Amino acid sequence: MKILEDRIKKDGRVLGEDVLKVDNFLNHQVDPQLMQEMGDEFARLFDGEKIDKVLTVESSGIAPAIFAAAALNVPMVFARKKKSITLSSESYIADVYSFTKQETNHVMIDKRFLHEGERVLIIDDFLANGQAVTGLMEIADAANAEVVGVGIVIEKTFQKGRAMLDEKGVHVESLARIAAFEDGQVVFAD
């Protein structure tokens, strides 16, 4: 998506070898017009699929996911992230390991908001090692819901998340695909 790539070039900050900070338009300060265009683009990319619900994880997934849900005219559900949980019969729960923070969190979705046979689109801000997406897929699986596809704002193709999802046969669409960081600059995949 050209306007997103341009925005990453203009406002993204590369830190170290593999970190891209986009906190001035995506995950701290948020550009609503860009979010709307991204939501429309996700709807276009998954056009033809029947989608009942959009799933994401708080907090950075919420803005892109709510505009995708608006464009698809379906509800959005965001999983809550918790450091510690008490097991409950009321929620689906999955573990999500964060490589950046080196800690395991739990994500949970109330059973009232995900049902057998529902066709869900998972949206997230980043795809790196695929931990958050895998957690949401586990939850969908536990609910006997079907994951129609995964929509990602920024994918780092050099980390293992994409390959893992491809192996599982998941339909993944990323609005920007980053192949590498070179001399502090972003190199996009074709």
Add this chain to the structure above:
Amino acid sequence: MKILEDRIKKDGRVLGEDVLKVDNFLNHQVDPQLMQEMGDEFARLFDGEKIDKVLTVESSGIAPAIFAAAALNVPMVFARKKKSITLSSESYIADVYSFTKQETNHVMIDKRFLHEGERVLIIDDFLANGQAVTGLMEIADAANAEVVGVGIVIEKTFQKGRAMLDEKGVHVESLARIAAFEDGQVVFAD
């Protein structure tokens, strides 16, 4: 706002004496069409005010705030909530006490995203004791930004947040105002 009140009557769940759960359309499962109408309504209610930025707190404030920001055509910044913080010269930080959870959290906004003289609109999902809004106002104050107003999705008029903001002369607009819960039913203020 009629459609919001109708939705609260239809889908809200009153728990105990003073808790209203709206997790099926506002803060877990989210209705994007309703969020869009709420965002438009906030823009209408603060029409005539020059607004440079919308502020909120993760996570439940994000959906209404991003649509208000979209309608106003300005950026939205969501404060990050942290249990523990390391003081930093890079962020504005305020304490927010949660009466429901009986714990103090910190909210923080990167100094790059709030500037002297900026006119900000604070949006949040609930106004009860006003702790989150007060935290954001402290942050705006520390940045020498000006709080133009506070937009609330659901206000509980019987808790002390509204009175406290009125005393400070803050322009508050709430889309739904709840005067009481009676026999498990919501009673709206006039």
